[in-house]
Amino acid sequence: MKTKALLLALLISVSSLASAAPSTLNFCTGGEGGFYQDLGKAIGTSITKNTDIHLNVLTTGGSVENAELMKDGDCDIAIMQADAAVTKPLPTDVKIVDGHMEQVYWLHGPSGIEDFGKMEDDAVAKKYAFAAVAGSGALVTVRNWIETDDDYKGAVIVEFDDWYAAAEAVAQGYVKKAGVTVEIAGMLYIGRPGKITSDITEDFGTQILIGEVNDSSFANAKDANGNPLYTACSVDSKLASGLKTSTFGSPDTYCLRAQIVYNNDWHQGDKKLRRGVDKGINSIVKAVR
Incomplete structure (x- = not known):
């Protein structure tokens, strides 16, 4: 009987600890x-x-x-x-x-590609690469888009350590890797509307333009709760953080939630x-x- 009582007390004690609020x-x-x-x-x-x-x-x-x-x-x-x-x-x-809500910006230089969707073209994809910052949310998105649409299979991503280095490559339109010149189409940047980092806007604001993402392939993706992962939206020129747009009016793009x-x-x-x-x-x- 004592053994049963002791076991019961132990179970109650463990249960209490399990349900206790974290410190x-x-x-x-x-x-x-x-x-x-x-x-x-x-x-x-x-x-x-x-x-x-x-x-x-x-x-x-x-x-x-x-x-x-x-x-x-x-x-x-x-x-x-x-x-x-x-x-x-x-x-x-x-x-x-x-x-x-966060906005996807497609940023490109004067010699880059103004529409992300044009990277589906094999001739364009063979010539240009995407710039991305290692460990960034934008890298997650561009990789997810490449996985979502078979037309982007084989796309090349060049990773940089920070936004400044990536922006420099986008602005000049190329980067040298292991002695090889790689032409850069542009890069994705994701953030609150109108909140593009100064690493991009301050030194490269006159060279980098906001293009558009004109591809419906991503519209059917779902988030962890089964809701639309990406929703069509546009870049309001008033919320462009000082960057100019390469298309007339407000470029089409996608938005997604922070969670x-x-x-x-x-x-x-x-x-x-x-x-x-x-x-x-x-x-x-x-x-x-």
Whole structure:
């Protein structure tokens, strides 16, 4: 009898520990001083206020690194692009909710290609390569698009360490790799409308143009919740961060959501905690949509 009582007490103790609220909220955001960091701070503060939970805001390289950290269990909540959330490995038990809208910019130089869709042409694809920043959300998107449409199979991507180096190659229209000259068609940049990084606009603002993404191949893709992953939109010339457009009016492109991803402890634990998370995310996200 004593053994049964002891076993029951142990089970109750373990159950209590399992349902106890976590003591720390590790929130993975983005680069130092960036919008993801500010958004993560705001959401995290809203969740943890009036609790004993410590908020730990982690600055990261963005969507790709956040997915890796989430998979490794190093962050409880993370912000990432919707296509990163659907293509990068994540824990099996996560909840994903929509955040603010982000815009896909196709940026090219005077000698580049003004329409991303023209890279479907074999003659064009053999001549030009895409520029991309290693580990960026834009690299996730361009790779996803290449996988989505067989006409882009074999497309060449040249990766750079940062946006400045990529923008330099796009502006001059080529880059030398291992002594070989590679012509650059352009690059994708993804961010809030009107928020293109100064690494692109300050030194290359007179050389880089905003083109368009005129390809319907991506319209049927779905996000992790079964909703449209990419939605047709256009680049408002008033929100071009000072860059000029290479097409008349507002270039066609696609938009996608940033999403907030959080793990089991935060969406299936204590009811009060779940409500706090939902309220914290919804109140902040609605303010920035």
